[in-house]
Amino acid sequence: MGTIKKEVIIAGSSGHLKVIIDIFEKENKYKILGLLDPNKNIGEKVLGYEVIGRDEDLPNLLLGKDRCEIFVAIGDNWLRQRIVNKLIAISPNIDFASTIHPSAQIGKDVQVGKGVAIMAGSIINSNTVIGDFTIINTKASIDHDCVMLKFSSLAPNATTGGNVIIGEYSALSISATVKHGVSIGKHTVIGAGALLMKNCGDNLIMYGVPAKEIRKREIRDKYL
Ligand SMILES: CC(C)(COP(=O)(O)OP(=O)(O)OC[C@H]1O[C@@H](n2cnc3c(N)ncnc32)[C@H](O)[C@@H]1OP(=O)(O)O)[C@@H](O)C(=O)NCCC(=O)NCCS
Numbered sequence: 008m009g010t011i012k013k014e015v016i017i018a019g020s021s022g023h024l025k026v027i028i029d030i031f032e033k034e035n036k037y038k039i040l041g042l043l044d045p046n047k048n049i050g051e052k053v054l055g056y057e058v059i060g061r062d063e064d065l066p067n068l069l070l071g072k073d074r075c076e077i078f079v080a081i082g083d084n085w086l087r088q089r090i091v092n093k094l095i096a097i098s099p100n101i102d103f104a105s106t107i108h109p110s111a112q113i114g115k116d117v118q119v120g121k122g123v124a125i126m127a128g129s130i131i132n133s134n135t136v137i138g139d140f141t142i143i144n145t146k147a148s149i150d151h152d153c154v155m156l157k158f159s160s161l162a163p164n165a166t167t168g169g170n171v172i173i174g175e176y177s178a179l180s181i182s183a184t185v186k187h188g189v190s191i192g193k194h195t196v197i198g199a200g201a202l203l204m205k206n207c208g209d210n211l212i213m214y215g216v217p218a219k220e221i222r223k224r225e226i227r228d229k230y231l
Contacts, residue, residue, distance in 0.1 A: 012036060015104045016059070016068060018043040018090060019080025026145075027080035027124055028054045030106045037104060040068075040075060062090070065098045076104040079122060082142065083230050084158045084176045085194075091122065091140055103140070111143070114151065129161075132169070147179075150187065162199075162231060174209065178230050183214075194226050 015037040017027060024044065031037055041059030044051075051058050060068050069075055077094060081087040094101060103122035107113065111125045114132040120139035125131070129143045132151040139157045143149065147161035150169040155161075158176045165179035168187025173179065177191050180199040185191070190206045197203050198214025198221070207213055212221045 011074075012038045013104070014038050014040050014072060014075040015078055016040050016043060016065070016075060017056075017078045017080050018062065018094065019078075020044045020046045021082070023082040024080040025054055026126065027078060027106065028056060030108045030124060030126060031078070033109055034106055037076070037106070040072075062093055062097060065094060065101070069098060069101070076102045078104045078106065078124075079140070080124070082160070084142075084160055084178055085227055085230070087140060088158050088176070120157070126163075138175075156193075160230075165197075176226070180214075180231055183218075194224065196224065196230060 017039060031039055039056050041057050042053055043060055043062055044058045047058045049058050079087055079090050081090055105119055105121055105123040107125040108127040110127045112130045116134045117131050119137045122140040123137055125143045126145045128146040130148040134151055135149055135153040138155050141155045142160040144161055145163040147165045149167045152169050153167055153171045155173045156175040159173045160178045162179060162181040164182045167185040170188045171185050172190040174191050174193040176193055177195045179197045182199060183197045183201045185203045189203055192207060192209035194209055195207060195211045197218060201214040201218040202216040203218040210224050212224050214221055
């Protein structure tokens with residue numbers, strides 16, 4: 008007899024939502040009940056799954072469903088936090104699912120928080136902490152003893168050495184590399200292809216080889 012799957016409703020839109028649907032399907036731990044996609048009409052489908060409501064409909068959609076969790080599929084770190092908090096305000100008792108692609112390699116004693124997406128081909132080495140609502144994108148690699156704080160993200164092919172700390176809401180862009188032992192502050196963006204060799208602070212755009220501070224950014228600025 009197979010185990011009874013948990014259920015998930017996925018909130019999101021755009022390409023990131025499509026990738027998340029694929030990971031949930033491949034992982035096969037949750038049954039996707041439907042989508043909350045503000046850019047589509049109710050009943051419209053994305054990759055075969057129907058839009059079943061708006062954020063405000065969540066309490067009704069969850070009535071009588073004690074095994075149903077929520078996943079927020081939004082790539083922008085700040086916007087993801089806003090939607091997570093909006094959904095908690097609408098439905099205070101919701102649980103958030105995490106999803107891990109079966110091709111990801113997860114090392115020993117790795118801790119994975121809630122609301123996390125770990126995508127195809129990514130590698131997380133031993134004793135690393137993956138905070139709540141973070142994204143480890145396709146083929147990204149984070150080495151041993153690292154900490155990704157909540158709502159931070161790695162874009163495709165981003166790479167860190169060991170003992171790296173990535174601050175809340177900070178993003179490593181596509182193919183960015185961070186030397187071992189380096190700490191990154193909050194709300195900072197390390198640009199595409201950058202090589203970060205030294206610690207950096209909060210609210211910065213850094214890029215180049217080696218990466219330099221290009222300018223400051225505001226917390227609500229667009230990410231990538
Ligand atoms: C860092 C970033 C967020 C914004 O940088 P920005 O300074 O606002 O970039 P702009 O588009 O205004 O470009 C300004 C100049 O800097 C250059 N530049 C921008 N990002 C750069 C980078 N990462 N490395 C080197 N040069 C860069 C641009 O080519 C442009 O040069 P030009 O003036 O000679 O044409 C962005 O460029 C970046 O790296 N994005 C990553 C995208 C990504 O990872 N996508 C994956 C999503 S899953």
